Amino acid sequence: MPVQPRVDLDSLPNYVAGRTVPGAIKLSSNETPNGPLPSVAKAIAEATTNLNRYPDPGITKLAERLAARAGVEFGQIAVGCGSVSLCHQLMHAMCAPGDEVVYAWRSFETYPIASQIALATQVRVPLDATHTHDLDAMADAITPRTRVVIVCNPNNPTGTANRRAELDRFLDRVPSDVLVVLDEAYREFVTDPEVPDGLDYVRTRENVAVLRTFSKAYGLAGLRVGYLAGPEAVAAAVRKVYVPFSVNTLAQIAAMASLDAERELLARCESIVAERDRVRAELIEAGYEVPDTQANFVWLPLGDKALDFAEHTLANKVVVRAFAGDGVRVTVSHHDENDLFLHAARSYRSNS
Numbered sequence: 001m002p003v004q005p006r007v008d009l010d011s012l013p014n015y016v017a018g019r020t021v022p023g024a025i026k027l028s029s030n031e032t033p034n035g036p037l038p039s040v041a042k043a044i045a046e047a048t049t050n051l052n053r054y055p056d057p058g059i060t061k062l063a064e065r066l067a068a069r070a071g072v073e074f075g076q077i078a079v080g081c082g083s084v085s086l087c088h089q090l091m092h093a094m095c096a097p098g099d100e101v102v103y104a105w106r107s108f109e110t111y112p113i114a115s116q117i118a119l120a121t122q123v124r125v126p127l128d129a130t131h132t133h134d135l136d137a138m139a140d141a142i143t144p145r146t147r148v149v150i151v152c153n154p155n156n157p158t159g160t161a162n163r164r165a166e167l168d169r170f171l172d173r174v175p176s177d178v179l180v181v182l183d184e185a186y187r188e189f190v191t192d193p194e195v196p197d198g199l200d201y202v203r204t205r206e207n208v209a210v211l212r213t214f215s216k217a218y219g220l221a222g223l224r225v226g227y228l229a230g231p232e233a234v235a236a237a238v239r240k241v242y243v244p245f246s247v248n249t250l251a252q253i254a255a256m257a258s259l260d261a262e263r264e265l266l267a268r269c270e271s272i273v274a275e276r277d278r279v280r281a282e283l284i285e286a287g288y289e290v291p292d293t294q295a296n297f298v299w300l301p302l303g304d305k306a307l308d309f310a311e312h313t314l315a316n317k318v319v320v321r322a323f324a325g326d327g328v329r330v331t332v333s334h335h336d337e338n339d340l341f342l343h344a345a346r347s348y349r350s351n352s
Helices: 007-011 038-050 060-070 082-094 110-117 135-140 164-173 198-204 232-240 249-260 262-285 303-315 335-351
Strands: 077-080 100-105 121-126 146-152 179-183 208-213 226-229 297-300 321-323 327-331
Touching (some): 060 226, 060 249, 082 146, 249 262, 303 335
Parallel strands (some): 100 121, 100 146
Antiparallel strands (some): 077 226
């Protein structure tokens, strides 16, 4: 008999990245339209002289900076190769075969992949009518076998966010031995003061962890670095299942340089937010349903028309991200690129 991999992997969904099409504008991966900040690019260039040496395996300096910035202890931080990698590490650190992971759907597509690889049982809870996490239903779905509940806030791909009062009520219902993971990859784009900073919960509750990334607002998607802040025992377990040296030297240096340039970064986020609000308003004026978004993208719940819409925008040299049967996610970019997308969206409405 030939060597056989795990049979259950035949049913494992593939992670689908946003398409890149030569000659077309890419609005499919929620990347920032700008590269790293100038001071960050300079730090990266200066670090290339030492690449014959392994990176710091403990990612110590960056973890110290992140702990101080988050107002938590050093032992509460785990740094990983992007928040996607940390999500996988969390599943392996928290779940034994058959343990349950509760998450909303549709949400970030790495959740079903990471939980299945860890042999956890997936419990999917539909979004509510506003395309937002139904936290009451998620609390109802928790059983004695539940180990982790993931709340993507703002949610990918819908951009919707849960507010403080409902999150407080939800967390009060979650048993103390269940870890709630707030995935906040788009936190820097949040403008509604009622959408809480998850780090506040990490500092005040013993069963909450937060995931953050440098891929989005910081413009470091190509370097892969993110971090977890949470209970010390959870962070220690996540570090234990870390692939050694996977956060490379350039990623560590770029992340620290980005923290140094945070004022400039936030100014750049403000321009994206202004464009986000403009794009949403013009789509609504054109007749589309577009949920309130607190991320750097908009969501069009087009259902069965999602793929057709994406093909139409591609014909107009704009690549968006379609989720068959559900909707289309469109990254907010520079003004001119957003206008090209809006033109394609209007022409789709006029032709349909």
